[in-house]
Amino acid sequence: MKLHHAHASPFARKVMACAILRGIEGRIEIVVTDPHASPDSLLQDNPLSKIPTLVAQDGRAVFDSRVICEYLDTVGEAPPLFPPTGSMDRLAAQVRHALADGIMDAAVARRMRFGKPMDETRLAFIARQKAAMERGLAALERDAPAGLTDIGEVASACALGYLDFRFPDEPWRAGHPRLADWFAEVSRLPALARTAPPG
Template sequence: MMKLFHSPTSPYVRKVMACVLLRGLQGKVELVPTSPMQNPGDLQAANPLGKIPCLVTEDGTAIYDSPVICEYLDGLGNAAPLFPAPGPARIASLTLQALADGIADAAVARQQGRAQQEEAGPTPRQAAFQERQLAAIRRGLAALEASPPAALAEIGAVAAACALGYLDLRLPELGWRATHPKLAAWLASVEASPALSRTLPPTA
């Protein structure tokens, strides 16, 4: 059995779990509930960066980060591949994944910055940092709106759905659907897929 260091709120873990479901590998992955900020020793022994997701294969090999785990899972099972063969389609898919993961990165950084501000009080430097993350999220959303993903059949689309779900969880005040109607319609068209509906982050 493979092991996945897991948290239900991480957008990167959700992307990996969506790949697990899309590739029919549910029975092959044991989930290890993990809070990376509490510095768990088993996670840090597997991934020196101390981040989730981290997958440990049956022979004990640790694989990270999420794009690498997703590519590894794509080589298992018989489902249609989520990573296109080398060529322009693959580069487009990987770039879309990078854009989506980058939106999640900015939202995660903003979330951490918000906690710091609450503890230490706002400083101009922190306010500028928060604004920079928000600006990256806004530009990322504009790029997705200009060219929404297609079917949930390649890794870029999976990553985009997970990043948008994370915005709904952490930045609901952004109200991205009202300003990005094509993107909202796209997410509505794919969100009933089990890969997404069974991996929704808890809201409470």
């Protein structure tokens, strides 16, 4: 398998964290890719020029991160990260997954506007994304994860790691003590320790 990847992307991190938890990271060739440059190698696999993009064992291109993670859950012998279809556990994991991805979406959108000229429209957009991040964190705090055993927990950890990486001047731990305690514990696990964004 081949993965178009960028070390700063929280979505690419989520995919690799899942691969490590599944015990299949050794089967994946990492191809560091700048999607903003739209290289031909990426466009051949993903016409949207987005990462992460996985080329599966049969040569099929798989994107986006949610779909890749679900595909990886079918590879290897480790316990699944996606609970059984139709179960309430799956629904809970997927809702947390969507919440964490939403925090990452908002954070990445804010980050992409850094250094750009600011007008009223752009300032309003940035404020809206920040508010979404804050509400998302509050929702995660109310129902804080307990381990690193399902896709919702993996995505939540990657979201928090991205906030530390890109928004260190906006500390989130004091207002979210349950999340802070959980994140401190799971950050030591190989799936997160080995995929941390560059310092």
